[in-house]
Amino acid sequence: MGIFGHSRAWRVVALVWGMIWFGPAADLSAGTLTSPGAMDLIRKSAEPFGLFVSKVSAGDLREKWLGVERKLDDERVQLALCDGDRERCVSPAALQLLAIVDNARARDGRARLGEINRAINLAIRPMSDLAQYGQVDVWSSPLVTFATGAGDCEDYAIAKFVALRLAGVSPDDLRIVVMRDTIHGEDHAVAVARLDDRWLTLDNRRMAMVEDTDVRNIRPLFVIDQNDVMKYVDRTPAMVQNDTTQPGLISPSN
Structure with missing residues (x-):
């Protein structure tokens, strides 16, 4: 040149x-x-896995997340009331979640994230939505999950997402990522937290947290933050159009 x-x-x-x-x-x-859509992609290129994303404006996944958010609004009130007066709290699930958050608040940095990951992995036993609810791919709010004591991958991820926020992690540093397991051909969901400009995955399949750059045999599909559901894209920003394609149902084995 x-x-x-x-x-x-x-x-x-x-x-x-x-x-x-x-x-x-x-x-x-x-x-x-660059078009406005492309500029949005440029701003969000620092998402987990370092890929560009495009906002999802419709579809099953977005509707599932909006349903969870509506439940979270109610649960935040209940958690605040229980946090303010635990002796009068009538929700064992709220007290259990708050106890996990208390232990995490006493730690800093990576130890705080690890405490949430470990404690929630131990508090919830893996169970498919079909076995628990008679339906496929039900997304539960944290207090529902803690009340039943069971859930699948997205239930773990949602509970960790909320617990990390309660423990003081900035919402700007929290995500839920839906990914494709390319070995088993299944979709899987994990919570992801940013620490020192590195994204750590909090997976119900392991106690150790792994950086996004070290995760193998997966293809990121969607990422959820406090505001939006976004789809990962493989094309250059200027070529991306709004894509509302949805992933397959989260595998019952997760």
């Missing part, structure tokens, strides 16, 4: 970063270098 090629490349880079920091100029049309 000659000097003019280098100059053009640097102008492109400067334009992209200028749009990120200051927003697109008013006279830029949708047909310019």
